[in-house]
Amino acid sequence: MSELEGATQTRVWGRRSGAGRRHLDRGKLARWSLSIALFFVLWEAIGRSGRLIAILPASEVLPDLAQQIAEGEILRATLGTLSIAGVGFAIGAAVGVPIGVLLGVSERWSSVLDPLVNASLSAPIAMFIPVIAVYLGLEFKAKVVGVLLFNVFVIIVNTATGIREVPPSVVEMGRAFGTSPPDMYRRIILPWASPYIITGLRIGVGRSVEGAILFDLFLRTENLGLVIRNAAGSFDLSTLLGAVFFITIIAAGTMGLARIVEWRLLRWKTG
Amino acid sequence: MRSETTVSSQGDLVSEGGLPELPRRGREDGLQGWRRLLRNKWVLRAIFYGTILAVWQATAVIKGEFFLPTIPQTIRGFGEIFTEGYAGTLLGTLRQLFAGFLIALVIAIPVGALMGRFRFVEDVLAPYVNTLFVTPKQALLPILIVAVGIGFWYRTWVVILFAVFFPIINTAAGVRYVDTELRETARAFGTSRWRMFTRIYLPASAPFVVAGIRLGFGMAMKGMVIAELWIFSGAGKLLETFSRSPLRLDLYYPLVLLIIFFAVFVNELLKWAERKLRPAAQATGQV
Amino acid sequence: MKGAVEVRGVNKSFPRHQGGGELQVLNDVSFSLDAGTFICLVGPSGCGKSTLLRIIDGLIPPDSGEVLIGGEKVREPSLDRGFVFQQFNLLPWRTVLGNVEFGLENLGVKKQERRRRAHEVIKLVDLEGFETYYPSQLSGGMQQRVGLARAIAVEPTILLMDEPFGSVDDQTRMLLQDELLKIWEQAQKTVIFVTHDIEEALYLGDKIVVMRARPSRITRILEVPFGRPRTDEIRGTPEMGHLKQEIWEELKSGATVEG
Numbered sequence: 105m106s107e108l109e110g111a112t113q114t115r116v117w118g119r120r121s122g123a124g125r126r127h128l129d130r131g132k133l134a135r136w137s138l139s140i141a142l143f144f145v146l147w148e149a150i151g152r153s154g155r156l157i158a159i160l161p162a163s164e165v166l167p168d169l170a171q172q173i174a175e176g177e178i179l180r181a182t183l184g185t186l187s188i189a190g191v192g193f194a195i196g197a198a199v200g201v202p203i204g205v206l207l208g209v210s211e212r213w214s215s216v217l218d219p220l221v222n223a224s225l226s227a228p229i230a231m232f233i234p235v236i237a238v239y240l241g242l243e244f245k246a247k248v249v250g251v252l253l254f255n256v257f258v259i260i261v262n263t264a265t266g267i268r269e270v271p272p273s274v275v276e277m278g279r280a281f282g283t284s285p286p287d288m289y290r291r292i293i294l295p296w297a298s299p300y301i302i303t304g305l306r307i308g309v310g311r312s313v314e315g316a317i318l319f320d321l322f323l324r325t326e327n328l329g330l331v332i333r334n335a336a337g338s339f340d341l342s343t344l345l346g347a348v349f350f351i352t353i354i355a356a357g358t359m360g361l362a363r364i365v366e367w368r369l370l371r372w373k374t375g
Numbered sequence: 376m377r378s379e380t381t382v383s384s385q386g387d388l389v390s391e392g393g394l395p396e397l398p399r400r401g402r403e404d405g406l407q408g409w410r411r412l413l414r415n416k417w418v419l420r421a422i423f424y425g426t427i428l429a430v431w432q433a434t435a436v437i438k439g440e441f442f443l444p445t446i447p448q449t450i451r452g453f454g455e456i457f458t459e460g461y462a463g464t465l466l467g468t469l470r471q472l473f474a475g476f477l478i479a480l481v482i483a484i485p486v487g488a489l490m491g492r493f494r495f496v497e498d499v500l501a502p503y504v505n506t507l508f509v510t511p512k513q514a515l516l517p518i519l520i521v522a523v524g525i526g527f528w529y530r531t532w533v534v535i536l537f538a539v540f541f542p543i544i545n546t547a548a549g550v551r552y553v554d555t556e557l558r559e560t561a562r563a564f565g566t567s568r569w570r571m572f573t574r575i576y577l578p579a580s581a582p583f584v585v586a587g588i589r590l591g592f593g594m595a596m597k598g599m600v601i602a603e604l605w606i607f608s609g610a611g612k613l614l615e616t617f618s619r620s621p622l623r624l625d626l627y628y629p630l631v632l633l634i635i636f637f638a639v640f641v642n643e644l645l646k647w648a649e650r651k652l653r654p655a656a657q658a659t660g661q662v
Numbered sequence: 663m664k665g666a667v668e669v670r671g672v673n674k675s676f677p678r679h680q681g682g683g684e685l686q687v688l689n690d691v692s693f694s695l696d697a698g699t700f701i702c703l704v705g706p707s708g709c710g711k712s713t714l715l716r717i718i719d720g721l722i723p724p725d726s727g728e729v730l731i732g733g734e735k736v737r738e739p740s741l742d743r744g745f746v747f748q749q750f751n752l753l754p755w756r757t758v759l760g761n762v763e764f765g766l767e768n769l770g771v772k773k774q775e776r777r778r779r780a781h782e783v784i785k786l787v788d789l790e791g792f793e794t795y796y797p798s799q800l801s802g803g804m805q806q807r808v809g810l811a812r813a814i815a816v817e818p819t820i821l822l823m824d825e826p827f828g829s830v831d832d833q834t835r836m837l838l839q840d841e842l843l844k845i846w847e848q849a850q851k852t853v854i855f856v857t858h859d860i861e862e863a864l865y866l867g868d869k870i871v872v873m874r875a876r877p878s879r880i881t882r883i884l885e886v887p888f889g890r891p892r893t894d895e896i897r898g899t900p901e902m903g904h905l906k907q908e909i910w911e912e913l914k915s916g917a918t919v920e921g
Binding site for chain 3: 271273274276277279281282283287292296
Binding site for chain 1: 416419420423498499501502503506509510511513514515517518520521593596597599600601604605614615617618619622624627631634635638639641642
């Protein structure tokens with residue numbers, strides 16, 4: 105049980121484990137669709153009943169939302185936030201994976217840096233928001249650094265774990281067959297660790313999107329952050345709910361996409 | 376990156392940690408005096424963190440206190456936090472945090488257990504749990520304020536929203552684990568329902584549950600900070616205040632360090648608990 | 663002569679896991695073999711036979727002493743020596759073909775040639791038709807055949823095998839032993855085979871090196887009297903029984919521990 109998103113990791117390289125399927129599970133898709141349909145039904149019902157004053161029915165919120173999307177502003181905002189997330193993620197991956205490899209391979213560096221990395225994972229990064237503003241301002245650069253802080257540690261930890269899982273006996277095999285050190289990494293160590301690395305990157309995507317939205321709210325409020333603030337300030341509940349719904353879809357969509365990419369990349373391992 | 380090959384008490388060759396030597400030019404390390412010292416992890420840590428502190432101090436002195444407080448200033452800042460009563464604000468936040476977190480656990484653990492135990496429950500709830508899990512909860516703050524105002528329930532709900540997912544997911548995983556590995560064996564022995572619960576489910580899923588609590592607590596803290604930054608109250612207010620005119624970074628950093636210490640402390644505590652519970656979990660495998 | 667192995671005065675110790683000090687795992691071990699011999703190292707756990715094998719391969723350096731192969735000193739692993747591991751050590755994301763080609767890639771052999779040689783060797787170990795399978799889809803015995811194929815694909819002068827059939831069940835083991843002999847009889851390479859199974863050693867080898875533990879050294883080298891090719895019937899003969907008993911006695915006395 106680690107920072108690996110909390111769920112148990114079944115043996116990654118074992119024989120066909122439960123995790124991982126060749127094809128889309130039809131049954132699961134059906135159940136998902138049912139739940140989603142149920143969600144909309146509930147939304148409509150609760151909204152109409154007026155029980156929770158904060159909730160308006162879907163039939164009011166969604167058309168408004170559709171109109172807003174058509175006007176284009178909300179899409180531009182989404183693009184803005186996602187590009188911050190994207191840049192932050194790219195840097196996080198470029199920096200995090202090598203550091204993770206270093207920590208996985210070198211006991212020395214691991215003993216020195218592990219406390220730092222673990223502390224960064226348990227502590228709330230959000231507390232640095234005010235000071236990021238002090239040092240880096242409120243603009244793009246500051247937000248990207250913020251997103252970086254959000255995703256890099258998860259990537260590091262997962263990468264390091266993956267590297268540590270490489271059995272020494274396989275490395276010995278590589279040596280016995282005369283593999284050069286760079287080749288050891290390229291052909292043995294990194295491929296073996298790749299499931300963990302990819303999982304770490306997937307989680308990193310999620311955290312990058314989260315972070316981007318956070319910083320678009322708390323630093324210079326713009327993009328999706330502005331959408332939320334405006335909606336909140338206008339006391340137009342419909343717009344507010346619509347905005348939140350939309351953002352949820354975007355976030356869920358991005359992370360779902362990341363999961364699909366991960367699934368496709370690792371599909372062969374259930375081979 | 377050496378793997379130490381040593382000899383265990385049974386006389387077997389034991390390979391520990393890291394990866395075996397990758398091909399390197401030169402002979403094997405003869406571990407003379409100072410090299411051996413460099414392998415001691417406390418020495419390495421001392422060197423690394425000592426250097427960081429030195430750089431900190433130097434930067435602080437060169438760039439002045441509006442960029443970085445010096446180490447003595449930071450230490451004085453610690454003191455000031457207590458004498459000026461800021462500690463009281465922190466405690467207030469802490470109380471709210473625990474209250475919210477407890478409620479979150481009361482909700483999350485049973486839900487997770489049901490999800491792990493009954494496929495039907497999981498099928499129904501999973502989409503919501505998973506979707507809400509990936510929703511950026513910070514986007515929900517404005518709605519929440521409309522719904523419950525900015526009093527006690529605001530912060531409590533935020534904490535619940537942030538903290539509830541890891542305990543659910545992990546508890547479910549723990550219960551599922553018991554189901555797959557142990558339940559059949561137990562049933563074959565005709566174990567009564569109550570005993571199943573106490574002797575099998577509880578100890579076997581305990582480490583999972585604690586892991587979920589640990590991760591959930593981290594999220595709870597995160598939620599609390601965000602909630603407070605948004606409405607400018609509690610510890611969040613302090614963090615903001617110290618970072619604006621007049622800039623009191625010598626108070627900001629101690630505050631941040633306190634939060635970090637606290638987070639790490641709770642985390643390590645729960646990790647220890649997890650470790651302790653694991654042998655009990657494995658023992659149930661010997662049903 | 664190429665393929666002749668000479669071990670001279672090899673010593674090796676490792677630091678103890680708990681408590682200080684070191685344990686002498688190999689104590690002044692020396693022996694030599696002619697090229698083309700099939701020799702088995704037999705001994706109890708902890709007698710250092712696996713360590714010795716790795717020193718011969720160049721994976722571990724000895725504390726003192728040396729190993730000469732074909733008259734040249736061994737310094738580091740080379741593709742002149744093929745190694746087969748007990749735990750197979752296959753790369754799970756590569757197919758059978760991919761795994762067999764692994765050593766050939768290190769040799770810098772071009773793709774077409776690589777394919778050809780890999781196919782040849784796969785046929786040799788009776789895995790034809792399984793080229794596109796992944797290790798996770800294969801049984802233990804088949805996986806080890808891949809390991810064997812990988813080792814012989816690089817056409818090494820000597821073959822080192824570390825309890826290669828230790829992880830498979832009895833029946834598979836006997837089948838693999840026969841296959842190994844069949845392959846060896848074609849190529850007649852020098853083979854050093856480590857095992858704790860006395861019958862296996864007698865069935866396979868020309869010579870047997872019996873080792874003891876604590877302190878580790880060679881107690882005896884004996885010639886195996888059975889002719890070649892070896893057949894299953896040998897297993898049941900009284901001669902096999904006697905030899906097994908003899909070696910077992912040797913091992914038992916060597917295995918008494920002073921602690």
